[in-house]
Amino acid sequence: MSAAEGSVGHSSGGNLAMVTISVMLATVMQVIDTTIANVALPHMQGGLSATQDQIAWVLTSYIVAAAIATPLTGWVAGRWGRKRLFLISVVGFTVASILCGAAQSLAEIVVFRLLQGIFGAALVPLSQATLLDAYPREKHGYAMALWGVGVMVGPIFGPTLGGWLTESYSWRWVFYINVPVGILAFLGIATFMAEHRLEKSRPFDFFGFAMLSLAVGACQMLLDRGELKDWFSSTEILVETAIAGLGLYTFIAHSLTAEHPFVDPRLLRDRNFVSGILCIAVVGVVLFATLALLPALMQDLLNYPVFTTGVILAPRGIGTMVAMIVVGRIMSRVDARLLILLGLLLTALSLYQMMGISLEADEWFLIRTGALQGLGIGFVFPPLSALAFTTLPSQLRTEAAGIFSLMRNIGASIGISVVETLLVRTIQINHQELVEHLNPFAQALRMLPADSIWNMRTAAGLAMLDNEVNRQASMMAYVADFKFMMLVTLSVVPLLLLLRSSHRTPSTEERLETAVEAALD
Numbered sequence: 001m002s003a004a005e006g007s008v009g010h011s012s013g014g015n016l017a018m019v020t021i022s023v024m025l026a027t028v029m030q031v032i033d034t035t036i037a038n039v040a041l042p043h044m045q046g047g048l049s050a051t052q053d054q055i056a057w058v059l060t061s062y063i064v065a066a067a068i069a070t071p072l073t074g075w076v077a078g079r080w081g082r083k084r085l086f087l088i089s090v091v092g093f094t095v096a097s098i099l100c101g102a103a104q105s106l107a108e109i110v111v112f113r114l115l116q117g118i119f120g121a122a123l124v125p126l127s128q129a130t131l132l133d134a135y136p137r138e139k140h141g142y143a144m145a146l147w148g149v150g151v152m153v154g155p156i157f158g159p160t161l162g163g164w165l166t167e168s169y170s171w172r173w174v175f176y177i178n179v180p181v182g183i184l185a186f187l188g189i190a191t192f193m194a195e196h197r198l199e200k201s202r203p204f205d206f207f208g209f210a211m212l213s214l215a216v217g218a219c220q221m222l223l224d225r226g227e228l229k230d231w232f233s234s235t236e237i238l239v240e241t242a243i244a245g246l247g248l249y250t251f252i253a254h255s256l257t258a259e260h261p262f263v264d265p266r267l268l269r270d271r272n273f274v275s276g277i278l279c280i281a282v283v284g285v286v287l288f289a290t291l292a293l294l295p296a297l298m299q300d301l302l303n304y305p306v307f308t309t310g311v312i313l314a315p316r317g318i319g320t321m322v323a324m325i326v327v328g329r330i331m332s333r334v335d336a337r338l339l340i341l342l343g344l345l346l347t348a349l350s351l352y353q354m355m356g357i358s359l360e361a362d363e364w365f366l367i368r369t370g371a372l373q374g375l376g377i378g379f380v381f382p383p384l385s386a387l388a389f390t391t392l393p394s395q396l397r398t399e400a401a402g403i404f405s406l407m408r409n410i411g412a413s414i415g416i417s418v419v420e421t422l423l424v425r426t427i428q429i430n431h432q433e434l435v436e437h438l439n440p441f442a443q444a445l446r447m448l449p450a451d452s453i454w455n456m457r458t459a460a461g462l463a464m465l466d467n468e469v470n471r472q473a474s475m476m477a478y479v480a481d482f483k484f485m486m487l488v489t490l491s492v493v494p495l496l497l498l499l500r501s502s503h504r505t506p507s508t509e510e511r512l513e514t515a516v517e518a519a520l521d
Helices: 013-036 038-047 057-080 082-102 106-120 123-134 137-168 178-192 206-225 235-257 271-301 306-330 336-354 363-389 394-435 459-490 493-498 508-520
Strands: none
Touching: 013 082, 013 106, 013 123, 013 137, 013 178, 057 082, 057 106, 057 123, 057 206, 057 394, 082 106, 082 123, 082 178, 123 137, 123 394, 137 306, 137 363, 206 235, 206 394, 271 306, 271 336, 271 363, 271 394, 271 459, 271 493, 306 336, 306 363, 336 363, 336 459, 336 493, 363 394, 394 459
């Protein structure tokens, strides 16, 4: 068997450490880039002379391209080799980052962000599959804890790093920062990572991929632009919804009848994997939706500056990393489903506590609830990732990792869109209900002195009252969003009954697979 057709196998010693570091550098580079550009958008808008609607394409183009390209990871890795695809993706992503930083017009940066999304789509699933193959089965929980730390770095620290780079240097540095990381990742992967065995026999299902891409791309577009276009009152959103529904229906019908469907049917017959991707979609809803709400809440209502907001959010990431380190050490001795249950309950408890937030909330309240939620997410992510893959043959892991990442990202997009829509609608409803109690005959207002800033008989007084009503209505809407996310978190608990424990006797197929892998090593 040629080197190109060998297996990554189970590495050991220094090579294992260097493979882990190298693939995690690539992961961190990609996941940070999904959020780091958000805070730089106002600066890009001014520098590129774009409208708010136009500059949003900087985010949309990346998200849509990554969503469409992610499912391709398994098939391309099987044809070209996992290591080769990894290296191409790292080089392409790094070069695209340089081009984004050097862009001189809106059209240029949108095209270069598309390239970033295409090349970056494979990095996270490839790193997950590589770590699962590099570590033996009994250490998959530890491997997924390491991988989870890298995946969580982006949404937690990305906005803070982006804000600091933009304020201290320029918005272009949110892209240039990828260059040294990309170089280190490329050198490490090229030096220490072995090639995975190829699977050239499986034909490419172009029609299935086209229908899935159509469905995913249209879905991402309507979720990203729905709030901006007032959802189904917009023709664009109606068209995108119809395309997404038609594409998904055609993809499912084709997959059930095709001889070689784009998604291997063995993945959808695996109970652990199907339950795992459903759970990770909900985890994506809670994690990314919360991170989308909190910076705006702290800056707009509690008047914290950007840097202070980042500092207050940092304990959330620290809690996640601490939990993942603990999980990596104890998962081999504890039922993974119990760890997931503990994480879900901690996350729900933190959201319940956040329902008590008010305009007088101090930093300690935000730090305490954030750290608790970080602990909860940290207890969920590694064991859920390990359980989702524990019953899959190794040759399906790369393709499964692509679907896993896609479902997490779709869950995040749905979560952000839903909570932002609920926030806007609830603010309007709360405002209408509150102003009903404000009239010249209200007892509280009649008792105010004539020179009070709340005097309804002056334009300034009316403006002050309206501003305060908006603040109160907004805070009530945030509380409603936190309650919604708490209920969503608890809705995952019944799905745990569908997951099979990792502490079970391996099947004959799995024992045979382990023996084959050992022989190939």
